[in-house]
Amino acid sequence: MPTIQFGDVQVEVDEDGFVQDPKQWTEDLARYLAKQEEGLDNLTEDHWKVIHYLRDYYQQFGIAPMIRKLCKDTGFDLKYIYELFPSGPAKGACKLAGLPKPTGCV
Amino acid sequence: MSATPVKEAGRPATAQRAAEAPAKGPSRGSASANPPGHDRPYLASEKDLAPLGLHWVDEAERPARARELLDKMRHYRRTFQMYMDVCTHCGACAQQCHSYLGTQDPKNMPVARADLARRIYQRYFTWTGRHLPRLVGAEDLTEETIEAWYKYFYQCNECRRCAVFCPFGIDTAEITIAMREILAYLGLVPRFLTSVGSNVLRTGNNMGIPRPALLDTVQFLEEEMKEETGKDIPIPVDQEGAEVLYNPSSSDFFSNPDTLTGAAKMFYAAGISWTLSSEIIETANFGLFFSEPLLRAHSQRLIRSARRLRVQRIVAGECGHGWRTWRMFSETIHGQLEFPITHCAEEACELLRQRRIRVDPEANPQRVTYHDPCNLARAGDIIEQPREVLRQITLDFREMIPNREKSFCCGGGSGLLMDEMMEVRMQLGKAKADSVRATGAEILCAPCAICKAQLPLVMEHHHVPVQVKGLLDLLGRAIIL
Ligand code: SF4
Numbered sequence: 001m002p003t004i005q006f007g008d009v010q011v012e013v014d015e016d017g018f019v020q021d022p023k024q025w026t027e028d029l030a031r032y033l034a035k036q037e038e039g040l041d042n043l044t045e046d047h048w049k050v051i052h053y054l055r056d057y058y059q060q061f062g063i064a065p066m067i068r069k070l071c072k073d074t075g076f077d078l079k080y081i082y083e084l085f086p087s088g089p090a091k092g093a094c095k096l097a098g099l100p101k102p103t104g105c106v
Numbered sequence: 107m108s109a110t111p112v113k114e115a116g117r118p119a120t121a122q123r124a125a126e127a128p129a130k131g132p133s134r135g136s137a138s139a140n141p142p143g144h145d146r147p148y149l150a151s152e153k154d155l156a157p158l159g160l161h162w163v164d165e166a167e168r169p170a171r172a173r174e175l176l177d178k179m180r181h182y183r184r185t186f187q188m189y190m191d192v193c194t195h196c197g198a199c200a201q202q203c204h205s206y207l208g209t210q211d212p213k214n215m216p217v218a219r220a221d222l223a224r225r226i227y228q229r230y231f232t233w234t235g236r237h238l239p240r241l242v243g244a245e246d247l248t249e250e251t252i253e254a255w256y257k258y259f260y261q262c263n264e265c266r267r268c269a270v271f272c273p274f275g276i277d278t279a280e281i282t283i284a285m286r287e288i289l290a291y292l293g294l295v296p297r298f299l300t301s302v303g304s305n306v307l308r309t310g311n312n313m314g315i316p317r318p319a320l321l322d323t324v325q326f327l328e329e330e331m332k333e334e335t336g337k338d339i340p341i342p343v344d345q346e347g348a349e350v351l352y353n354p355s356s357s358d359f360f361s362n363p364d365t366l367t368g369a370a371k372m373f374y375a376a377g378i379s380w381t382l383s384s385e386i387i388e389t390a391n392f393g394l395f396f397s398e399p400l401l402r403a404h405s406q407r408l409i410r411s412a413r414r415l416r417v418q419r420i421v422a423g424e425c426g427h428g429w430r431t432w433r434m435f436s437e438t439i440h441g442q443l444e445f446p447i448t449h450c451a452e453e454a455c456e457l458l459r460q461r462r463i464r465v466d467p468e469a470n471p472q473r474v475t476y477h478d479p480c481n482l483a484r485a486g487d488i489i490e491q492p493r494e495v496l497r498q499i500t501l502d503f504r505e506m507i508p509n510r511e512k513s514f515c516c517g518g519g520s521g522l523l524m525d526e527m528m529e530v531r532m533q534l535g536k537a538k539a540d541s542v543r544a545t546g547a548e549i550l551c552a553p554c555a556i557c558k559a560q561l562p563l564v565m566e567h568h569h570v571p572v573q574v575k576g577l578l579d580l581l582g583r584a585i586i587l
C-alpha cells in the first residue's frame with residue numbers, strides 16, 4: 001500500500017489516492033490531496049461545504065450519502081459539484097474528504 | 107504544515123504509485139504488489155483477501171498449486187472439461203467477441219483465451235498432451251502462464267456472446283468463471299472484487315451500506331417522491347408479511363435513485379405490499395465472478411431474509427448477472443423453494459398486461475433504444491418483457507442492431523468496473539457504442555447496475571450523446587398514480 005509522508009505522519013493511501021484511515025484526515029491533508037489529486041490550488045468555501053457535509057454524513061452513517069441527497073442538502077447541482085471537484089462527487093469529493101472510495105456498481 | 111511524498115517530491119501521487127509497481131504480472135516480489143494497472147486490475151493484498159477466506163500462495167509454489175486446482179476443476183465442472191475437449195479451432199467465435207474487437211489483441215479471441223487454459227489442460231490431463239505435447243500445442247504450466255491467465259481472464263466480460271456463435275456451444279464465459287476461481291485460490295483477485303466481496307459479507311450489499319444509512323436514504327427518497335407527486339409513496343423496510351421482497355441494487359441508494367423510486371411507484375400504483383430487507387439490498391452477486399463460496403453465501407442470505415419476512419415472492423431489481431444467479435442457481439443451491447423469484451421487468455410486464463398499472467407514453471417522448479444486459483438476454487430469459495414495457499411507456503422506441511441474444515456487452519460485465527482498467531473498459535465498450543450511435547437514440551435504457559455504471563462513460567468516451575436510464579426509471583416517469 002503506498003504512503004504519503006505528510007508533515008511528521010505517514011498516511012496510507014490506496015492506489016487511487018484514497019486515505020485508508022479516515023481518522024488521519026485533517027484540513028491540511030485535504031488541501032494537499034486537492035492539489036495532488038484534483039489539481040486544485042485552493043479550496044473555496046463551497047469546496048469546504050461539500051467536504052464537511054460528506055465528513056459529517058460519514059461520521060453519522062459510516063458511508064457516503066446518496067449523490068442526490070448531497071446535492072439537495074448542499075444546494076449545489078451535480079454540474080456544479082463537478083466544477084468544484086473535476087473527478088466528481090465519488091472519486092473527487094469523497095477522496096478529499098477522506099472517505100473510503102465508494103465501491104460497487106458505481 | 108508542509109507535505110512531501112515519500113519519493114520524488116512533486117510528481118503526482120498516482121504516477122508514483124505506478125512507478126513503484128513492477129513492470130508486469132501478478133508477482134508480489136518487491137515494494138508494491140501491483141502492476142501498473144493499464145491492462146489488468148490491481149491485485150488484492152493479503153489483508154484484502156482475508157475476509158473472503160483466501161490467501162496468497164507463494165510464487166514458487168504457484169504453478170504446482172495451479173495444476174492441482176485445474177485438475178480439481180475439470181472434475182468438479184464437467185462442462186469445463188467438455189469445453190476443453192471439443193473445440194475444433196474453427197474460429198467462428200473470433201470476430202464475435204467485443205473484447206477482441208475493441209482491444210485488437212488476438213489473445214482476446216474467445217478461442218485464444220480458452221487456449222490459455224486448454225494448452226495446460228492438454229499437457230497434463232490428455233494422452234497426446236502428455237506424450238506428444240508439441241503435436242497438440244500443449245504447454246508446461248509456468249509463472250508466465252499464470253500471469254497471462256490473470257490478464258486475459260480479466261479482459262473477458264463473461265458475456266457469453268461467443269457461445270451463441272460457436273457450433274458446439276462452447277461458452278468461454280464458463281471457462282473464465284472457472285479460471286478466475288482457480289486464480290482466487292492462488293490469491294490472485296482484483297482488489298475491486300475483494301472490496302465488494304467483503305462489503306457483501308459484512309452488510310449484504312456491494313456498497314457496504316449499513317441499516318441506519320439505508321433508512322436515512324429511504325426517508326429522503328420518500329420525501330422526494332412526495333414533493334414530485336404529492337402522494338405518500340412508501341419504501342418499506344423489513345416489513346414482515348409483505349407480499350413482495352424487492353431486492354434492488356445498492357447503487358440505487360447512491361447513483362441510481364430513480365430505479366428504486368420507479369419500483370416504489372409501480373408497487374404503489376398496483377396496490378402491492380412490498381418491502382426491502384436491510385439484510386440484503388443487493389441483487390448483484392459478485393461471487394459469480396471469482397468465488398463460488400461467496401455466491402452461495404449471498405444466495406443463502408436472500409432466501410433466509412425472504413423466509414424471515416414471510417413474503418410470497420422475491421422480485422429482483424435491475425441487475426443482470428445477479429438475476430442469473432437467482433433464477434438459474436437458486437434451486438441448485440437450496441432445493442425447491444416455496445416462493446417464486448421473478449424479475450422486475452417480468453413484474454412490470456405482467457402488471458401492464460393485467461391492467462393493474464396504467465401508463466402515459468407522453469412522459470417519455472425522446473427516442474429510446476434498449477441495451478440487452480448480457481445476463482438477462484443470454485442467461486436469464488429476459489428479452490421480450492422489457493420491450494413489451496418500453497413500447498407502452500415511450501413514444502419512439504428503436505431497436506439497436508445487433509440485439510437480443512446477439513447484443514454486445516457494455517464492457518463492464520463480470521465486475522470490470524475498476525478505475526485502473528478504464529482504458530481497456532473503453533475499448534471493451536466500443537462495439538456497444540457503435541450499436542447505440544446508429545440508432546440516433548437520446549435515451550439508452552439499460553436495466554442493469556453494472557451497465558448503468560459503465561455505459562455513461564463509454565458513450566461519452568466514444569462521443570455518443572445519449573442518457574443512460576433504467577427500465578424502472580422510465581416506467582416511474584410514465585406511470586399514472
Ligand atoms: S467457435 Fe467454438 S469450436 Fe470454433 S474456435 Fe470458437 S470455441 Fe472453438
Ligand code: SF4
Pocket residue numbers: 202203204205206214215216219261262263264265266267268269278279282
Ligand atoms: S464471454 Fe464475451 S468477453 Fe468472454 S470471450 Fe466470450 S464473447 Fe468474449
